[in-house]
Structures are given as structure tokens and as C-alpha cells.
Amino acid sequence: MNVYFILPIKVVSELNKAGHEHWAKTANRRKQHRFMGKLMTSGLIKTKWDGQPITVIFTRLMGKGGRKFDDDNLSSSMKAIRDGVADGLEINDNDSRVTWKYEQVKDVMHGVKVTFTEREEEMPKKINLAGRRFGRLVALYPTGERKNGQVVWHCRCDCGNEIDVRSGNLISGNSTSCGCYMRERAAEANIVHGMNRREETHPVYRTWCHMLYRCENSKDTHYKDYGAHGIKVCAEWHDPQVFIE
Ligand SMILES: [Zn+2]
Numbered sequence: 001m002n003v004y005f006i007l008p009i010k011v012v013s014e015l016n017k018a019g020h021e022h023w024a025k026t027a028n029r030r031k032q033h034r035f036m037g038k039l040m041t042s043g044l045i046k047t048k049w050d051g052q053p054i055t056v057i058f059t060r061l062m063g064k065g066g067r068k069f070d071d072d073n074l075s076s077s078m079k080a081i082r083d084g085v086a087d088g089l090e091i092n093d094n095d096s097r098v099t100w101k102y103e104q105v106k107d108v109m110h111g112v113k114v115t116f117t118e119r120e121e122e123m124p125k126k127i128n129l130a131g132r133r134f135g136r137l138v139a140l141y142p143t144g145e146r147k148n149g150q151v152v153w154h155c156r157c158d159c160g161n162e163i164d165v166r167s168g169n170l171i172s173g174n175s176t177s178c179g180c181y182m183r184e185r186a187a188e189a190n191i192v193h194g195m196n197r198r199e200e201t202h203p204v205y206r207t208w209c210h211m212l213y214r215c216e217n218s219k220d221t222h223y224k225d226y227g228a229h230g231i232k233v234c235a236e237w238h239d240p241q242v243f244i245e
Pocket of ligand 1: 136157158159160161177178179180181
């Protein structure tokens, strides 16, 4: 998730407001900002959010000649919009799944850009994986590098190769070898069938593919005449070798 919208709002300093604006005008403006934040969030963001931790970044587009706000002033001047975003997400503004951030940049226009991004999980940073095995890989030592906020570990594969893998991929089981496992599987598949390479496609192998598709792939144009009627390929014929023989 990386979505944003821009509200055409000129954010004014909370510090200056008190003196220059009547309280009724201030209250009305805040109400407007909150409403706009809610409207955009509920319309554009709510359905895209699966409840996973996110960071919401409010970027003040300060125009070309705009003056920078200090941090406190920056966050308080955008509080009404933040409340609106919380309304739109149907959460409290202290919900632990959402982190609020405030930034400001010079831009040709005035406005507030509201960006929604997935929050990087901090957990894997602290886990010591040294010596732990993940499939064929053994984590040796953490490199200085970080990717997506995760430590990249130097690992040795059982085949002798050494590679760098980020902690999340080790822990999740996404990476279990240097790539040699997949290469072996692919080579094996080629030896067994010897026919999934284009240049030597066995004619019966094609028939077999079509048969399987007709019966078991609901997207096949002939599926309605076969699979949809309960016509199935028997278990042995799932192996093209057996079918061809
Ligand atoms: Zn390997």
C-alpha cells in the first residue's frame, strides 16, 4: 500500500492564528479540514486498508516562498486533517496500528499531501540469527546493510555458496537455499519429461497439457464441456510420463 491524496489547503501557523483570526473562523476552518480529510480517506483509502500497520505522512506543501514551521507547530496545524483521516479509517487517533508523521517541503503549490504506506516491522532487527539454520542456509553474521528496515545476513549454503539474505526472508521461509534447490528441481524436471523445453516438445505432451487444462483449469475455453461436467483426469495421468506410456 502506497497511496496518497492532496488536499488543496493552505496550512497556517497555529501560533499566528490566535492573533489574526476570530475564534469562530478558526473553528470553522478546522471543521472543514477535518471533513475533507475524512471524505478523502473514507472514499479512497478505507477499502484499500487491510488493518495492517501503516504510517500516515502529512506533508505540508509550503509553496515557493513559504516559511518553515517548527515541529510542534507543524503537527498542531495539521491536527484537524489528522482527525479527519482517523474518522475516515474509523479508528481513534491513538490506534497502535497507525503511526502519524509530519513533514514539510517547498513546492509550487500550497496543500497537504497525505500518504499512506505500510509500516516496516521493527522486530527482525533485534533477532540474532547467527548459527541458525534455514533449510540449506546457515546464517553466519549480520552485514552492515539493511533492506526494508531488516538486517541483511551473510549465509552459507550447504552447496558451499555464500549469499546475503535479509532476515525477514530467512524467518518466513522464503529463502531456504542460495538458489541451488530451485536449480536442481528445474534440472530434474527437464530430465524426467525432457519435453517441457520448447525445441523438443513431445506431441503427446501437448495433448496431455490440453487434456489436463480442459478438465481442471476453469479458465480453459473447453472447460465447460469437460471439467464443468465433473470429468476429471485420473491421478496416475497427472504424471505426463505415465500418460505418454
Ligand atoms: Zn546452494
